[in-house]
Amino acid sequence: MIYLETSYKDWEGSVMLKIVYSSNSKVDTNQKKEEIYKKYQKMPDEVIEGRTLRVKLIRMYIKNLEKLISSDKDIEFVTGSATLAPSDSYSDSA
Numbered sequence: 001m002i003y004l005e006t007s008y009k010d011w012e013g014s015v016m017l018k019i020v021y022s023s024n025s026k027v028d029t030n031q032k033k034e035e036i037y038k039k040y041q042k043m044p045d046e047v048i049e050g051r052t053l054r055v056k057l058i059r060m061y062i063k064n065l066e067k068l069i070s071s072d073k074d075i076e077f078v079t080g081s082a083t084l085a086p087s088d089s090y091s092d093s094a
Helices: 004-005 031-040 060-072
Strands: 014-021 046-048 052-057 075-083
Touching: 014 031, 014 060, 031 052, 060 075
Parallel strands: none
Antiparallel strands: 014 052, 014 075, 046 052
C-alpha cells in the first residue's frame, strides 16, 4: 500500500484485506460485517475460521487503514495486498 500510494498519485486504493479478530474474545462476525459495510459500502465476502473477514475495498489508503485498526479493539491484525488497477474481483493472493 505504501509503495503504491506514494509512487502513483492517481492510485485508487484498491486493496484486499483479511481482518483477523482476537481469538480471546467472543466476536460476532456478522456484526463486524455490518460495521464494515456501514463504513465502506462493501460487504466482506466470507468468514474464515470464525474470526477472519475478507473484503475487497477501493479508496482504502494508509490513513484509512490506521483508522480502521484503531477504531476496533477486537482486531488482532490486518493482512492483505494492494493492486495498482482497481477491481471488484477477489483473488487468493491475500
